Amino acid sequence: MATTAFHQTIGTFQSHGHINKPGIRKEIGDVAMRLPLKSFKLELGLSKRACFSRNLGVIKSSASQSSVADQVLSPSNKNTSEPRKKSKEAALILIRHGESLWNEKNLFTGCVDVPLTKKGVEEAIEAGKRISNIPIDMIYTSALIRAQMTAMLAMTQHRRKKVPIVIHNESEQARKWSEIFSEDTKKQSIPVVQAWQLNERMYGDLQGLNKQETADRYGKEQVHEWRRSYDIPPPNGESLEMCAERAVAYFKEEIEPQLLTGKNVMIAAHGNSLRSIIMYLDKLTSQEVISLELSTGIPMLYIFKEGRFIRRGSPVAPSEAGVYAYTRTLALYRQKLDEMFT
Numbered sequence: 001m002a003t004t005a006f007h008q009t010i011g012t013f014q015s016h017g018h019i020n021k022p023g024i025r026k027e028i029g030d031v032a033m034r035l036p037l038k039s040f041k042l043e044l045g046l047s048k049r050a051c052f053s054r055n056l057g058v059i060k061s062s063a064s065q066s067s068v069a070d071q072v073l074s075p076s077n078k079n080t081s082e083p084r085k086k087s088k089e090a091a092l093i094l095i096r097h098g099e100s101l102w103n104e105k106n107l108f109t110g111c112v113d114v115p116l117t118k119k120g121v122e123e124a125i126e127a128g129k130r131i132s133n134i135p136i137d138m139i140y141t142s143a144l145i146r147a148q149m150t151a152m153l154a155m156t157q158h159r160r161k162k163v164p165i166v167i168h169n170e171s172e173q174a175r176k177w178s179e180i181f182s183e184d185t186k187k188q189s190i191p192v193v194q195a196w197q198l199n200e201r202m203y204g205d206l207q208g209l210n211k212q213e214t215a216d217r218y219g220k221e222q223v224h225e226w227r228r229s230y231d232i233p234p235p236n237g238e239s240l241e242m243c244a245e246r247a248v249a250y251f252k253e254e255i256e257p258q259l260l261t262g263k264n265v266m267i268a269a270h271g272n273s274l275r276s277i278i279m280y281l282d283k284l285t286s287q288e289v290i291s292l293e294l295s296t297g298i299p300m301l302y303i304f305k306e307g308r309f310i311r312r313g314s315p316v317a318p319s320e321a322g323v324y325a326y327t328r329t330l331a332l333y334r335q336k337l338d339e340m341f342t
């Protein structure tokens, strides 16, 4: 159906000579640089729905880390008591998985673990191109393969070329057996956390049924109510409200603390788990969320700053340029990537 900042060693950049230029030293995600003192021309690609915040700030990331898993698991990273207004700027990318084999067949999927189609693979790669200049320090995916495939395929396109590494925290042994023994390699990695709380809403007795056939049988209105109402669950399944109870709670407890410390986060998840998160981010009412539809494989960008989530673009064009409303921080990050890799 349609619809960490790892603390980069400064050496890399010193070799480009930027550290000695006059200006203010800033760190953007994993990129450290000197900002020119003269005013910076913003690169803005404003989508219709983008917010035009001119209150642009710069990340000063202080996150150093001892292990890929530690930055996720360390309680010090979950400082929810930190006043929101002191938070650093961070990018948040939300992406619904690419087309799955059951999207293609128009079947209710819910929590059934179905992989991507070839088109879904292509969508994920295309999505990766669109976000290839945006810093990503941590990745969260659902426990379902279609979201995981999407995140991994998208990351093959990222210009920074860090390696996404799945954190295995299911047992002490799993943690131990997936340990990395090079600090350098850890710095070139992005932790990927898989969380069932980000799964698609459980579609109950509808899972595996054809959407059109179900509408023919129970009526279009009834099926629309099951699919889009906020608090009416499909038979034996989860309503959007029930889905939000776990997905938004997870976002607040696990992901927001990372954003508060300035880590740039990507979430690869599902139509309804993301609808519930967007409802929270955009403060949509239960009426407004009814008409929110998400396309497969389209990354949406938010900036988290001073406790506010600012939507900066939801692309429809094939390339990232002219789609996202870059903040000064993001523009500088991209400029740095240009200098590093061209």
Ligand SMILES: O=C(O)[C@H](O)COP(=O)(O)O
Residues within 6 Å of the ligand: 001, 107, 108, 109, 110, 111, 200, 203, 227, 270, 271, 272
């Ligand atoms: O679970 C599914 O079938 C889809 O991924 C989302 O379906 P919906 O658009 O019918 O909610």
